[in-house]
Amino acid sequence: MENENNYSILFIEDDIDIRQNYTNVLKKSFSNVYEAGNGLEAYELYLEKKPDIMIIDVDLPHMNGLDFLKKVRKNDLNTKAILLTSYSDKKTLLDASTLKLTDYLIKPVRRQDLKESLNNAIDELKNYKVISMRRFELNDNYYWSFLENEVYYVNKQINFTSKEKDLLALLFENAGNGKALTSYEEILYSLWDDYNEYTLSSLKTMMTNIRKKLPKNTIRNEYGIGYKIG
Known part of the structure; x- marks a missing residue:
């Protein structure tokens, strides 16, 4: 990926090895990469840093990824969200479909797939803004x-x-x-x-x-x- 210094990313994953691996890769293309290991920590970072893109594992301690994103979506329809999950059941897919995702990736995630999802998120940021009627x-x-x-x-x-x-x-x-x-x-x-x-x-x-x-x-x-x- 070309360097996208203008965009910031919050990567949320409880497995520290996976999190460090991906954040190291992301830092090669994005200047501002934040990381969190659970849903509560992620929400505090989201409020503080206001990232442009969030990469969210579903299975998180304290507050799972879907509940975290539901909390964000109460007031924010513009931050881009890429969901990572080990599940492919219909209920999880249905719950996720209402949360305005850029993408939904099944783990283990190939770097090429994540790269394509990030490019889609950047394209959305450049070309679209969602305005709430309220x-x-x-x-x-x-x-x-x-x-x-x-x-x-x-x-x-x-x-x-x-x-x-x-x-x-x-x-x-x-x-x-x-x-x-x-x-x-x-x-x-x-x-x-x-x-x-x-x-x-x-x-x-x-x-x-x-x-x-x-x-x-x-x-x-x-x-x-x-x-x-x-």
Whole structure:
């Protein structure tokens, strides 16, 4: 594989020899490779590191791989998951099929098969993003609720003024619909029905206040054009 420095991997396997063998191989192509030996440790690492790709053994101590991935999928549909298992029974396959897998590999896994699965995961990361109809996930456990037009940190609501929420709703609606950038013109006519130096100054002041309440780089400025999420 070509070096994919921009992507990070969490490899979850309780057999230390298998885990070390594969992580050593993965480190040749990926700069950030994390490893865990059980489901609880894996979930803590997932929250801390936010990996792009997870390679998950089903048979894990403390919390098995399917339960771990179900926990992740409650709020995250975008991290790519490759499942490794010794089982090929229908129940395991059925449970796994609901978890938005990139691939499902039966152990022992050939390196070529894993390589192909990783290439598929990278292709998905480059070309697709899943947007929940209910919420838009941000960094540091913040999220935007489309149903309530509110920002939450974990389950605590972050206070914004009515106009600040109108601005956020516009930005997140556009981001959720695949529109990367929201122009100053669209924002000003939506919030103030006018585009002039006064409304533009008001927008910039409002954005300064909004950014103070959100994780760093949640909203980015395209100089002279507008704003985008992330």
